[in-house]
Amino acid sequence: MFRHVRLRGYATSIDRERVWLLPWTAVDPGRNAFGRGDDEAARLTALVVPMVPSEAARTADPDRMAGYRFTDEVTALLVSRYGRWACGWDYSVHNGGPVEAWCCASDSVGEAQETAERVVTCLLEWRDWLEDMAERFEQLAPNPDADTEDRSWHLERAVTRLVTAVVNSTHAESSWYRLCETTLTWFLTSTGLGSEEAQKAVDAAIGGRFKSHAAPAPTLLDTVGEDLAIHLTGRGFYRER
Numbered sequence: 001m002f003r004h005v006r007l008r009g010y011a012t013s014i015d016r017e018r019v020w021l022l023p024w025t026a027v028d029p030g031r032n033a034f035g036r037g038d039d040e041a042a043r044l045t046a047l048v049v050p051m052v053p054s055e056a057a058r059t060a061d062p063d064r065m066a067g068y069r070f071t072d073e074v075t076a077l078l079v080s081r082y083g084r085w086a087c088g089w090d091y092s093v094h095n096g097g098p099v100e101a102w103c104c105a106s107d108s109v110g111e112a113q114e115t116a117e118r119v120v121t122c123l124l125e126w127r128d129w130l131e132d133m134a135e136r137f138e139q140l141a142p143n144p145d146a147d148t149e150d151r152s153w154h155l156e157r158a159v160t161r162l163v164t165a166v167v168n169s170t171h172a173e174s175s176w177y178r179l180c181e182t183t184l185t186w187f188l189t190s191t192g193l194g195s196e197e198a199q200k201a202v203d204a205a206i207g208g209r210f211k212s213h214a215a216p217a218p219t220l221l222d223t224v225g226e227d228l229a230i231h232l233t234g235r236g237f238y239r240e241r
Contacts, residue, residue, distance in 0.1 A: 017079070019088035020178055023195055024186040027085040029131045034082055041120050044081075048074060048116035052109065067105030074119055082123075085130060089123040096175035096212075098129045098166075129169060133183060136162065137190045144192075152229040159205070159225035162187055167215045177210035184228070193232075201231045 025031055051073055053066040071090055078086035091097030094104060101121045102108050109115050140161060142154035162183055170176035181202050188198035205228035210216055216224070229235075 017084060017087050019085075019091055020182040022084055022087075024189045026083070027088070027130055027186070028190070029085075029127070029134050032083045032085050034127055036124070041124075044120055044123075045113075045116045047077065048119050049112045051077070052112040052115045054112075055110075058109070064106055067109040070109055071105050078123060086123060086126075088126045088130075089119065091126060091179075093170055093173050096170055096173055096178055098169035098179065099125050101125055133162075133165075133186070134190075136165065137187050140187065141191045148233050148235055152233045152235055155229040155232060156222075156225035158187060159184065159228055160221050163216065163221055163224070172213060172215040174212045176212065177206065180210060181206060188232075201228055204228075204231050 019027070051070060053070050058064075058066050075087050075089065078089055088097065088099075090099060090102045090108075092099045092102040092104065099122050101118055108118060140154065140158040142151040146154065163180055166176065166180045166183055170179060184202045184205075185195070185198045188201060189195050193201075205224050207227075209220060209224065
């Protein structure tokens with residue numbers, strides 16, 4: 001699993017793959033094995049340490065690009081070692097993601113050892129979040145033999161619970177709704193829906209109603225869940241929950 005990657009040619013920030021553009025198959029922990037353990041963490045830390053720009057290099061960089069080049073290079077390393085899912089390692093709460101241990105390049109890149117250990121912590125935090133989502137998807141998925149009404153109920157419930165989980169993870173910070181849209185799309189594709197149809201259903205249900213720095217009211221969650229269920233099944237679920 002661990003292989004050395006030689007990185008070169010990063011005069012500026014590389015063209016990074018964005019996690020919210022990835023299909024569920026690329027991030028699903030069940031399809032993408034990942035070894036844990038202190039020995040592996042130590043080896044990864046040792047690889048990242050020499051990549052951290054020195055304080056002198058950061059101070060001499062008026063455009064603050066040194067830190068951003070570092071995060072891009074770390075992303076290239078992690079993706080090469082573990083797979084495309086690892087590109088979300090720095091999807092921080094401050095940018096609408098679930099990773100608490102990272103803020104931004106200017107604030108999170110510092111002393112080499114400490115920074116390298118923080119990278120490992122962030123990667124594990126991101127992996128934990130994906131594993132948690134995978135478990136939720138399995139629990140919330142409609143039975144393949146469910147009738148239309150039962151499927152509608154499962155979809156409504158899934159929206160409520162998944163959006164709530166995203167809000168709790170992101171604290172409804174800036175652009176949190178992007179992770180919400182991605183998570184709901186991943187959930188639908190995990191149940192067998194095509195990615196294009198899933199994205200259209202999520203876009204139609206949310207319709208720009210979620211805002212930065214604002215957790216959705218329960219009534220709005222109910223509306224979004226019902227809209228998504230009706231879009232996909234043709235009917236809502238009207239029994240008392």
